[in-house]
Structures are given as C-alpha cells and as structure tokens.
Amino acid sequence: MSALRLILEEMISSAPERRLPFEQVMRLALYHPQHGYYGPGPRRIGRSGDFFTSVSTGPLFGRLLALLARQEWEKLGRPADFTLIEQGAHDGQLAEDILAALDIPGARYAIVEPNPVYREVQKARLGDRVIWLESIRQAPAHALYLCNELPDAFPVHLVRWQGGMWQELHVDASWHCVTGAPSTPELVNEIEKLPRDLAPGHTMEICLAALDWIREIAAAPFRGAVFIADYGLDAEEFLARPEGTLRRYRNHRTDDRILDDLGESDLTAHVNFTRLIAEAEACRLKTADYDHQGRFLTRLAAPWLRTLEGRGLDGTTLRQFQSLTHPAILGRSFRCLLLEKTDDFTTGEGLN
Numbered sequence: 001m002s003a004l005r006l007i008l009e010e011m012i013s014s015a016p017e018r019r020l021p022f023e024q025v026m027r028l029a030l031y032h033p034q035h036g037y038y039g040p041g042p043r044r045i046g047r048s049g050d051f052f053t054s055v056s057t058g059p060l061f062g063r064l065l066a067l068l069a070r071q072e073w074e075k076l077g078r079p080a081d082f083t084l085i086e087q088g089a090h091d092g093q094l095a096e097d098i099l100a101a102l103d104i105p106g107a108r109y110a111i112v113e114p115n116p117v118y119r120e121v122q123k124a125r126l127g128d129r130v131i132w133l134e135s136i137r138q139a140p141a142h143a144l145y146l147c148n149e150l151p152d153a154f155p156v157h158l159v160r161w162q163g164g165m166w167q168e169l170h171v172d173a174s175w176h177c178v179t180g181a182p183s184t185p186e187l188v189n190e191i192e193k194l195p196r197d198l199a200p201g202h203t204m205e206i207c208l209a210a211l212d213w214i215r216e217i218a219a220a221p222f223r224g225a226v227f228i229a230d231y232g233l234d235a236e237e238f239l240a241r242p243e244g245t246l247r248r249y250r251n252h253r254t255d256d257r258i259l260d261d262l263g264e265s266d267l268t269a270h271v272n273f274t275r276l277i278a279e280a281e282a283c284r285l286k287t288a289d290y291d292h293q294g295r296f297l298t299r300l301a302a303p304w305l306r307t308l309e310g311r312g313l314d315g316t317t318l319r320q321f322q323s324l325t326h327p328a329i330l331g332r333s334f335r336c337l338l339l340e341k342t343d344d345f346t347t348g349e350g351l352n
C-alpha cells in the first residue's frame with residue numbers, strides 16, 4: 001500500500017465518523033508535500049507527461065499573452081511600474097515564453113509560488129528575470145494577473161442530489177464514497193445556490209478554493225486586469241453532466257477511477273465559470289471578455305496577424321495556433337476570462 005494511502009487510512013480511522021470529505025482526500029492526493037501529485041516538485045507536462053496544456057503546445061501561447069499584457073498596459077496609460085503576475089507557474093515555461101516576446105519598457109514579472117521546491121526550479125530556469133511573491137497581497141500598483149490551468153487543480157467538494165436534498169460525498173475506511181451531511185457552513189451556502197429539479201444521483205463538484213482565490217485576487221492592492229484560462233463550463237453545461245466532471249489523468253489516459261493510485265495521477269475538475277464570474281463581480285471585478293479560448297485568442301492575435309501582411313505564419317507557429325484555437329483541440333473546451341480590476345487601492349504590502 002502506498003505511503004499516501006496509509007496516511008489517509010489513519011486520518012479516516014481517527015475521524016469522528018470514520019470518513020473524510022472527498023475534498024480532503026483530493027487535497028492530499030494533489031498537494032501532500034512528499035506524496036501528493038504536485039507536492040514534491042513540477043511533473044512533466046506535454047508528450048512525456050500525463051497531459052497537455054496550452055503552454056506545452058509551444059511558445060505561441062506565451063507570445064499571445066505578451067500581446068495581452070501590452071494591451072492592458074496601454075489601457076492603464078502605460079504606467080512605469082507595470083508587473084505581470086503569474087500564479088501556477090509550474091516549471092516556469094510560460095513565464096519564459098512571455099518574457100521572450102514581451103514588449104513593455106521596464107515591465108517586471110512576478111510569480112506567486114507557495115511551494116519552495118517549485119521556486120527553485122523556476123529560479124534555475126528564469127534566474128533574475130523574475131521576482132517571487134509570497135502572496136498576491138504583495139502585488140504592485142499596476143498589474144496583469146494571469147494563470148493557465150490553475151483553478152482546475154484546486155481540490156473540490158463533491159455533492160450529490162438525493163431526490164429531497166443535496167448531500168456531500170465522503171470517503172470511508174473501505175475506500176467507498178458515501179453520502180453524508182455537508183462538512184462546512186460555506187458548503188451549505190453554495191449548495192443553496194444549486195438547482196433541485198434534477199434526477200436523483202446527479203453529482204457535481206463545488207470548488208470553495210476557487211471562490212476564496214478569486215476573492216483574494218479582488219482584494220489585492222493592484223489596478224489592471226486578471227486573465228484566467230482553463231477548461232471549464234457554464235452552470236447550464238454542468239447540468240448535462242449528471243456524473244460530474246472530476247477526472248483522473250495518467251499517461252494521457254483519462255477515467256473516473258478517482259481513488260486509484262492517489263498521488264500518482266492528476267485529479268482535476270472543470271471550472272464552473274458562471275459561479276466564478278458571479279463571485280468575481282460580487283467582489284467588484286468587471287468582466288471585460290469571456291469566451292472559448294479559440295475565439296478569444298483569435299481576436300487577440302488579429303492585429304499581430306495583420307502586421308504579417310500576407311507572409312503568414314511559419315508551419316510550426318501555424319500548428320501551435322491550430323492546437324490552441326481549433327474547437328476539436330483546445331479551442332472550445334478551454335475558456336478565457338478577462339476581468340478588469342479598476343478599484344484604486346491605497347493600502348497593502350505592495351512592491352515599490
């Protein structure tokens with residue numbers, strides 16, 4: 001039996017009802033410092049890893065985000081202290097790609113990275129071209145915050161409609177998912193927002209961590225914009241998935257055997273963009289754009305493509321553009337959200 005499974009079995013046997021909310025199991029499966037999937041250091045992403053991301057398709061994604069940064073810098077009136085802030089920077093590949101294409105005089109690049117092992121890996125790749133922030137609360141006055149595939153990697157609570165009520169899924173000592181009362185008041189609060197006219201057994205994920213995260217970004221002391229790219233659905237689309245969207249990824253294969261080989265596979269759930277946007281707007285962030293990645297990136301790239309004046313993209317770049325934008329590859333399942341952050345902040349630990 002794996003070390004992580006032993007740790008979890010001990011936690012389950014000492015829990016009051018001999019079971020743990022699924023969210024706690026997923027949190028450790030992903031982030032246990034030694035035995036979690038992401039805990040010990042960045043795994044390979046791409047052909048030799050477990051899954052692809054827009055970053056692993058090649059440097060074009062970073063080049064396009066450099067254009068986005070320039071656009072947001074100009075909207076802010078070209079401030080001298082503009083900073084790109086990335087979270088979920090993994091091995092630093094996206095930062096490297098953006099920096100190679102960035103055309104903003106004096107701009108800085110900061111990474112929010114809580115894991116010291118990841119910081120070391122990022123430092124080895126990027127050296128003194130970036131700075132690290134302990135938290136988004138240290139953001140400078142003017143910034144573009146960006147992340148790719150971050151909230152899909154947050155642990156989720158699982159809830160199931162039982163006909164008369166929603167219940168939470170917990171993991172018991174025999175490694176079965178059993179229903180029980182919601183484990184926190186925040187979860188009860190979210191459950192109240194869910195529909196009730198569903199077939200019994202309908203299962204959904206609730207990501208309280210994503211709501212905490214967007215509130216923290218909204219409260220951070222910077223003006224500018226927030227860019228979030230991830231695969232996700234609108235609330236209505238979740239209703240067409242009665243089994244939920246939680247998946248296990250290993251060697252480019254995906255299935256719903258979530259509790260198999262915990263810590264060795266990536267576990268991930270689609271982002272509920274409707275709920276995320278509602279929370280962002282409740283915290284005074286304003287939706288500037290929200291669309292399928294294909295359409296969003298095509299609009300972003302349009303002025304640059306026009307400057308090529310009929311010369312067209314080279315074959316490699318064209319293939320990357322197709323991977324990022326084609327509806328059957330990453331263009332439709334991935335969504336891009338751009339939020340404006342216009343509040344004027346005068347307090348905070350901001351960088352000078």
Ligand SMILES: C[S@@+](CC[C@H](N)C(=O)[O-])C[C@H]1O[C@@H](n2cnc3c(N)ncnc32)[C@H](O)[C@@H]1O
Nearest residue numbers: 038053055087088090112113114148149150153
């Ligand atoms: C699916 S990977 C995406 C990596 C990279 N952004 C890409 O697109 O290739 C998710 C990453 O988010 C990181 N992560 C999860 N929670 C985080 C947090 N609170 N702060 C910073 N990084 C986090 C994980 O360690 C992992 O590196």
